[in-house]
Amino acid sequence: MARPMRLLTVLALAVLLAACAGNPPRAGLYEQFGGQAGVEALVEEFLVRLLEDERINAQFAETDLVNLNDRLVEQFCVELGGPCTYTGREMAESHAGLGITEADFNALVEGLVDAMDARGIPRAAQNRLLARLAPMHGDIVSP
């Protein structure tokens, strides 16, 4: 599927599935991502794309990237049902005042989808992670 269409489809699906976000993650989801090593490799692929993306990389110029990497690994692990604890700040707090737009959010999701494709994660499993991240949108995008 062409990339823009794929992104639209993914976002629409994520919004539809977001209603399920309060539920525990589906059993086996963490394993489909390759467990701890898989999550670490995914976050690395994701951050490479994010920092190469000229639409949004300026936003990370002052960011402690080691901390961002470690918090994302924890957060994705938790959202996938893995045996982790998220030790970072709430999404509203860490993104407050950054002026993040809808287009920024979509660009970041695109990078994550590309990273999951590169890791060979099945589409259904990808959509489950996206559905768990989608409800964070309201806390991340500036009003």
Ligand code: HEM
């Ligand atoms: C679903 C989407 C997103 C998720 C799950 C997410 C997750 C996170 C996490 C876990 C942190 C670390 C919090 C901490 O240090 O305690 C963080 C920080 C940050 N995020 Fe996001 N984020 C998302 C979207 C975005 C977008 C779209 C942008 C901008 C293009 C962005 C820019 C930043 C920046 C600049 C920081 C560092 C803030 C600081 O150092 O004070 N994030 N994000």
